[in-house]
Amino acid sequence: EDKVVQSPLSLVVHEGDTVTLNCSYEVTNFRSLLWYKQEKKAPTFLFMLTSSGIEKKSGRLSSILDKKELFSILNITATQTGDSAIYLCAVEQSSDYKLSFGAGTTVTVRA
Amino acid sequence: EAEVAQSPRYKITEKSQAVAFWCDPISGHATLYWYRQILGQGPELLVQFQDESVVDDSQLPKDRFSAERLKGVDSTLKIQPAELGDSAMYLCASSYWTSNNEQFFGPGTRLTVL
Numbered sequence: 275e276d277k278v279v280q281s282p283l284s285l286v287v288h289e290g291d292t293v294t295l296n297c298s299y300e301v302t303n304f305r306s307l308l309w310y311k312q313e314k315k316a317p318t319f320l321f322m323l324t325s326s327g328i329e330k331k332s333g334r335l336s337s338i339l340d341k342k343e344l345f346s347i348l349n350i351t352a353t354q355t356g357d358s359a360i361y362l363c364a365v366e367q368s369s370d371y372k373l374s375f376g377a378g379t380t381v382t383v384r385a
Numbered sequence: 386e387a388e389v390a391q392s393p394r395y396k397i398t399e400k401s402q403a404v405a406f407w408c409d410p411i412s413g414h415a416t417l418y419w420y421r422q423i424l425g426q427g428p429e430l431l432v433q434f435q436d437e438s439v440v441d442d443s444q445l446p447k448d449r450f451s452a453e454r455l456k457g458v459d460s461t462l463k464i465q466p467a468e469l470g471d472s473a474m475y476l477c478a479s480s481y482w483t484s485n486n487e488q489f490f491g492p493g494t495r496l497t498v499l
Contacts, residue, residue: 278427308487316389316476316490317428362427370441373488375427 276301278365280376288384291353295379297363298345305368307339307346312360312378320348320361353383387411389491391477397497403465406494409458410479416440418488419452419462420476428476434460435482467498 277300287293297307306324310317321330323339323346330337334353339346350357360378367374390409398404410417415436420428431450433441437457445452449468454460464471474495478488 310490315492316478318490319487322487364427372430372433372441373428375429377426 276365276367276374278363278374278376280361280363280379282379283377284380284382286382286384287353289353289355291383292349292351293353293357293381295348295350295361295363295381296345297348297376299363299365299374300344301365301367301374303367303369304341304365305371306366308364308366308373309337309346309348310362310364312362313358317362350381353381355383355385357381358383389477389479389489391475391491391494393494394492395495395497397499398467399499400469401466403463404467404496405461405463406475406477406496408460408462408477408491410460410477411489413481414479414489415457415482416480417454417460418478418480419460420478422474422476422493424473431462464496467496469498472496472498 279298281296306322308322309320321337326341334351337348360380362378363376364373392407417434419431421431422428431445432452434454437454452462474493476493477491480488
């Protein structure tokens with residue numbers, strides 16, 4: 275059975291801190307790994323990763339994939355209160371393009 | 386900016402009643418997904434459409450859930466009868482086609498079954 279495990283489940287940091295979120299996976303026919311940010315509504319797309327070792331960056335967020343060790347990390351530097359959200363990791367299978375989501379990491383950034 | 390529309394945003398119902406949720410995907414998106422997200426968990430795919438055809442409904446509890454996308458545009462998800470365990474957020478998402486998996490999510494319908 276496909277598994278996507280995120281850690282930690284939740285964390286609380288102060289503004290300006292750096293956070294690192296982890297996503298490990300066991301899926302057959304891996305195609306890509308996606309990160310989403312979910313505030314009190316629908317998930318919004320952050321990154322899609324398909325190749326190992328290539329960092330994707332968007333402002334203070336960055337992510338990298340390790341296809342050998344089957345994990346990805348999402349980094350947020352210089353955190354702001356607006357970064358408070360649930361961060362979801364999802365893995366896409368090449369056989370049917372289905373997304374399997376992890377349970378998410380809840381990040382709380384305190385002023 | 387184009388968005389996925391869903392209604393209602395919130396629904397409270399009693400168990401054994403019927404409920405229906407509506408989704409209008411981004412114009413031109415051929416693939417439409419319905420997900421259920423239970424509190425504290427990630428979204429779980431219920432059903433996937435390619436145009437008007439069901440591609441995957443393996444996780445849809447077909448004894449009480451049904452979904453349709455008759456003209457290949459908007460879609461309706463129905464639950465009849467609702468059970469307490471159906472309380473969740475129901476998310477609709479769309480993408481240009483199945484193999485382009487940048488899925489755009491709607492705001493969701495939060496269902497509470499009493």
